[in-house]
Amino acid sequence: MTPRRPKIVGFCCERHGLDSPVAAAKSGITYDASVRIIDVPCTGRVDGLHILKALEDGADAVFVLGCLEKNCYYDTGSIEGRKRVEHVRSMLEEAGIEKERVEMFNTSSTMTWRFPEIVSKMCDVVNRLGPLGKEGDEQ
Amino acid sequence: MSRSVLIIGGGPAGVSAAKALVDRSEGIVLVERSESLGGMARELTCKGVSECRNCGACYVVDRSTELLRDQSAEVLLLSETTQVKKNGNGYEVKIKISPRYVTNNCIGCNKCIEACPVDDKAIFAPTGNGQPRHHWIDRSKCLHFKKDKCQKCADVCPTKAIDYEDRARNVTRKVSSIICATGMEPVDASEVKRLGGGVLENAISSLDAERILNKHGRLLRPSDGKQPKKVAVIQCVGSRSMKTGVEYCSKFCCKYATKISQLLIDQDPEVNLDFYFMDLRTLYEPHDDFKRWVKERKKTVRMIRSMPAVVLPGNDGNLVVRAATETDSEVIETEYDLVLLSVGMRPAGNSKELMDALGIKADERGFAICDKSLEDSGVFLVGTTCEPMDIEETSVKAAAAASRASHRKEGA
Amino acid sequence: MKGQIQVIGCKSCTEIPQLIDMNKLIEKASTMDLVVSTVLVGAVCDSKSIKQVVQEAKEREVDRVVVLACPKKVVNPALLAAFKKAKVNEFLVEYVNIRDEVVLPHMDDPPRAQAKAETMMVAALQKVMGLKPLETLKEQMRTRNVVVLGGGASGRKAAETAAKTGAHTIIIEKGTKSFKAPGVLMQNSVLLKSKGYGGNFVLTIRAGEKVEELQCAAIVVATGGGWTRLNGPLAKACKSALPLYELDEQIRAGKKMEGPIVIVDSPDPAGKSMQVRDYAWDESLELAIELKRRSTDSDITIVFQEMRAFGLSELRYKEAAELGVRFIRYDATGIPKIDPKEPNVVSVKDLAQGETIRLRFGTLAFASIPANDDNEGIADTLRIPMSPDGGIRHGSIQRGPVSTPRPGIFICGSALFPKTKDIAEEEGMVAGELAGEFASKGIIEYGGSVAEVTQEKCSACLTCIRTCPYEAPFIGIANKAEIRTQACQGCGMCVGICPSKAIELRNCTDDIIMQETKTMLRGDF
């Protein structure tokens, strides 16, 4: 079988979070297919548990993508989301896992270049750190 | 009589007004000269990295997308109002829609642009973030319409979206009132040669900077595509000066220039930035916010209250700015990788006939004069048509005008 | 719910550019269990195919649908409507954005794209089985009242416009100002408490002596700037100092002001962080010009940090200068001071000369507008956020310019930050319009994908209540958290933070999210 490709999960909020891959697509920008987009109403919905579970279930890196802070449709959602991500990062650090594998990003509907940039950034992280755990030992 | 409202111009003002009316489930006809909605805002970059800076760029794009999604709204692109006739309490307007030669099947993959043999291309993607994202062909340049029936773009198009048979159409609409949002155009930096506008490659206008940032997400030097480490931002280029005939203040320059400066530092805290200005006229923030922000970054950012005299070429693409110190005591020269010229605005030139037909008078600066009687006759002026303003103010005033327009109809 | 799924593939969205083999995808779908119907249509948005798929759905008694096309926002709402008719609950229709998330971005790698699309479909099928049929409920608004807080320029405009939309307006004015306004004008009244949510607010208001309750559908906050309160150091030192607008009124009233006149943007007019705005500057320039016109020998000085002569008022700046108005710029190094021993002399360091000058004045006016002290009270009662500089903060620009984070509450004028009169009025107009529109809907639609509490699990830790931006959670009679469904916007912030996992977001539960993630990760692409 082909060498294991990076598996990246992106929790995107239904507002600008999901607008940005669409904007990229409409402008004919292509990016690596290894990203899995999971849509949530708002990054405030994202729970540290979701991120950890994703890593547990085989993701090598996870990112959360929401509206710009102070421009969140639900006012404080993306700030809330960032706090959750930071908490998970600190947990990973405690556990001796590279915290770079988890990132929070903000975007707006005008940033066509943003989503591809994020994907390649996360891909680089995985290529640098290698996959998380050995292939096939997903519980 | 038709209840719908004609909106001339698909920029921030036009789009906001249209959206406001559509939200009130009222019919609109939006006529936009260019190939996509968004006007100036199409080319503006979002000034935020993780935090919103209220530049309003996304506001326009979002509204345009929503507008295009709305079945009830009639949005006519690449079209122009050719004739306006008073018709009872309302108007009858003739609109000419030029052919786009690209159908809605276009997915914006840009293959056609690569394929196009014309050197400066004859098929284009929409400007900046303009919506919709469908490409369009400039007939005057396209070889298909010249002798050798070139159809390279049609050949490569994966969705067969090229339609050379597309023809110009004329439509007539009866409308109750007209919202005029013909907007503005930026002062051309090359009018200010002494600051290197249009002469020195790395002395770019703020609009160019916005374009570059919008496209790549980073500001790159035109000469060598490197990220500049030492940048000068010069305010009031072409504004507040008799030379360019724009003796007024263009109002939004301080806003966007300060926000761009902040963006540059956010992206790369290493950047050294000098901010040359006369008066700091940032909008809608406690007025010392930017100053406070500068204070916190003493090492990298300087505010210099002085209008540079001249920008001279330095070695390998660098630029030398000669300016008096704040107290005019001496003249100093500083070298920069990149100089950013904050250009002001002018009202966009409108076809005289249209203005006359609508009974719009302009002052000596070209700004349309709004008066009560005009609105009574059902013509509403919004946005930068009548005075300089930023997107936020524009959107508010446009919505207000829309509300007046719809209430006038109820009155009628 | 039996779980009979229909899978719809849309060629026009996905098959371009012949990258994904939709037939293969649909075949795969038909092999999945619980899938009773699979349709591949030219374009799911055109009415013909809508008829076709819905017909099919009826025949096969479909109760869940997966649409492989483009984003939900883009797909023709007619499809959803048609399904509603076919007795398919709208919350059981799941859209997979094959177009923008697979086809377009992965053109250069068809095999992976195909695999990805397949995985997304499988995930969607699992997800749609996890969904529960929901309904949006309707609640009558008890009134069509629009309450406008503040009878200033923007407030009045708001009331006028709201009235035009057919709403009944009530202006709550804390002063004794009386003016012509539609609806009711309640003078020297103050907002004490507020309950409820957009559409059905209940406000407690103290009008003069008596306290009364007031129901309303929408609220417009137009409390303006804090003009009146001047207790900064300068004002303390010079009791006779006026706020600019009073000077303006007196001059327009023809009163002869004692010269020389000094207009200063005090760094601290109300003893708090100052905000100087274009309003102040337009006004002071106009005033100066007016005075100069009346008598050329009148001595006027404007002391400022930044000459904020925005836009066309730059021309007034020039005119004033030509008329001989004196301008003095200072900065933090030499702010204007008044020595109490000499209460009619202000000394300030002139930046241009770099030396301190003493200005003897007959009249001193402040051109700066402090934020309104009432803001804090208002923000607290209405539970809306404030900006650090003491103004009331508006919500995301995605919700439009005059909106607060809370639906049904709109804000305009200098309550946000001081503004010029005309902008304040325009804002008032927009706010009034929106509030009126909001009220004239007459019903509140709510429900759908909102949060709900599993009371057995709740520890009543109040975390949700502190986190929610909409005041939706509250502690109910059982001393456990409950959700005020009408107020809930379905963002799921409380769900994500609940330490006891007692709150779930309908149709966006942890299980659904984590299952989807798991399936997406299983796929090898």
Next chain:
Amino acid sequence: MIVAKRKPLGEIADMIAPYKKITVIGCRSCVAICLAGGEKEVKMLVSALKVKNKKEGRKQQFEALVVERQCEKEWIQEVEDKILDSDLVLSMACSLGAQTIGDNYPHKLAFPALNTGIFGVPEEQGVWSEKCVGCGNCIIHTTGGICPIARCAKSMLNGPCGGSSDGHCEVNLEIDCAWYAIHERLKLQNRLELIEQVSAPKDWSTSHSGGRRTYVREDAKLTQHQKKGKGAVR
């Protein structure tokens, strides 16, 4: 309430390293409210440990549970089988929880995943501060409702030490001087005279220094006659 804090993940991981079958039990009372040991924290801990194991190729089996109050045996008995069925119980409650499990199932290992800290008050969301040490002999009615034993670094009983400087404690300038606060409060209540009163040396026997304490409520105790066999609540 009792405020606790999760031990660093690394420490927990080392602690449980030798064991294969691990049951993690949270608690729905104090520690849930102070965001340390509720269902969410339990699930996150388990997940994080699994990720760590996955990275390091270690195999362990986890079971995540939450009980109403871990300090009471009746609640624990509800998950008895799970406890008995595991090599190790990792308690995500205050140490009372871990100990109750230990006392009831002496042959089982019950390790703490939390560090039990203080009797705290939530000052704001996410901030808890200590205001009582449970000395067993409350005097705050004489000190303006502020406990000098808990809130003074030196548990001074008669006025501030010499180190109090403009309202701050010399031991840690971040925290306020308890006695300064007491003075201000009494002044507010016009009871400043109280601060003059010299309180005699405190009888610490009621506090921990009197050894482990047991509180008995005679009328609540069941007599031998009343007692049934192992009575469960439901």
